[in-house]
Amino acid sequence: MRPRLIVHLTGDPDTPLSWRCLDAQGSPMAAPEGETLAAAARERRVLALAPGTEVLTTRVHIPVRGRQRVAQAVPWALEDQLSEDVDALHFAIGERDAEGMVHVAVVSEQALAAWREQLDDAGVQAEDIYPDYLALPRHEHAWTILVDDHRAWVRTGLQTGFACDADALALFLEAALTEAGDDAPPRLVVYLSETATLQLPEVAPEPERYRVSDPLAVFAEHLDSRHAIGLRPASWGGASQAHRWWRTWRAAAVLLAAVIIADTGHAWLQRWQLAATAEEQQAAIARIFGDTFPEAGTPVYPRRQMESRLAALRSGDDTPSGGMLPLLAQLTPGLANERIELTALAYRGGGLEIQVSAPDLQVLDALKQRLTGEGLTVEVRSARNERDHVIGRLTVEGEA
Structure with missing residues (x-):
């Protein structure tokens, strides 16, 4: 495995970027003294962590299959749950869980543009960007929490979690546990920086506590890009003409597709109804034939046989x-x-x-x-x- 460089982005362009180096075995290593971020990135695989306070992860029921079709359906499925216009947001698609729900990460296009500018200013090209709370270690039947002096991060599942101010952790955690209901975890695993304090709601289970000297190293060591939702848009590196055309005409294209699907579905429904009616009529003719001519036995061609019998009766x-x-x-x-x-x-x-x-x-x-x-x-x-x-x-x- 290539050595990695983990860069922690910020929501404030004036705040310098934090970063940690990992060796080929995934263990933290000290960067050479005086080495810049751009120099450290040259020989390493660069992955970025986005501030979790600016990324929403959720689950949504999407019946269609195929990643492209799911990506097209997700914004409209979540539109009523979001305060911002979906056109101002970027939707990153995660995995589909055992219940058939699709994991989604939502971030504003404005935040993505700011993070890209931070990376460009630092001379770094990141392979992908992940919500920082999805880099927390996962423990069986538990939620993972990391708290430093100012911020708290919570990982509630394989691709779900949230971040908040450390002072608001009890409030946010109580709401999350209440919403989880029967799926609430039986235990919490909490990592605290050396000076951090922990405030939990009464509904929270008794936590397992660990002190850590370097919270960013916890993220760097446990980031698993296979199970974290990547936020980096495919359009980075220059939006193509086709991409710009799609953004302009997306609503019209979706409406046209809906009309075509509805029209095709109506035609198939009519065809099915006509076939069912024809079968019912054939069965009715067979019943009438049997009631009228019981000695004739089961008819093979009831309509023809009925016409023949009626002709004979007329004569x-x-x-x-x-x-x-x-x-x-x-x-x-x-x-x-x-x-x-x-x-x-x-x-x-x-x-x-x-x-x-x-x-x-x-x-x-x-x-x-x-x-x-x-x-x-x-x-x-x-x-x-x-x-x-x-x-x-x-x-x-x-x-x-």
Whole structure:
């Protein structure tokens, strides 16, 4: 592994940069006396740490996959949670956790520009910039805290944390523990500078305390770039014409994509609905065919077979009483009673078997009399009471 140089950026351009050198094994090493930051950076891999007070890390549910698509969706997913315009912010995408939530780091474009200027003024090109609290050591089932005289840093997860003034640590930590709820850690691991004091809220678990002589060395030794969210924009080194075009037309492009997706989705939905309707109609035809011609068995092509059977009935083939349709023509006037409902019909052996629903037996008997008066032979096969109506099954035949 190459020796590394860890540079701690500041939020104040008048404050000099702090930096530490690490050897190839990742252990702190003293820089040669009088060596400048630019000289130390020549033979080393340079990584920068951003002040955590200016970086928000959070998690957001993004259902789409693919890093580019996630990056496009994140600003709009977080827009309502941010006080600044998303166009003034830079969103760095982290890892997706076991719950499917995407880790995101948010920083203002203005802060990034200031940090770039600090590095340029120092003659340093950093491979990437990471929130400083994500360089704290991680401990199993614990949050890690580092406190010096003025500042406190808290790492709450693999890619989450925050920084605040040391005097406000108890307030911020209480809010974070309350928000975590059941996911709050059972322990805290706290690193204190030699002169720092620790104030914790009552809800905090008893901490494990360690004194450190060099807080920046703690960051430098434990920075793991594989699991920290890099903030360095891809556009650093000169924004391309395509990048500038995208920033100008991004909103219109997103709107156009949304319209295309919605239109395509609507077309597919219509196609699915039509296919489902066609299947339902085919099933209905098969049921009607089976009810009307039970002796025909299961139809292979129900529509064609129904048309063929109906054509045969119209011609009167194989029917002793003139066919189904003439018989239906005689039956229909007798059923013209709003108190009678035809619920089933089947044609067998030249006669009709019908099932009707009537308010009472008198109405059913009146139906039989009307049909008999039409010259039909009617036999009531069965009649049963069901709640407030009578279900009757009748056999109707034409004149022999």
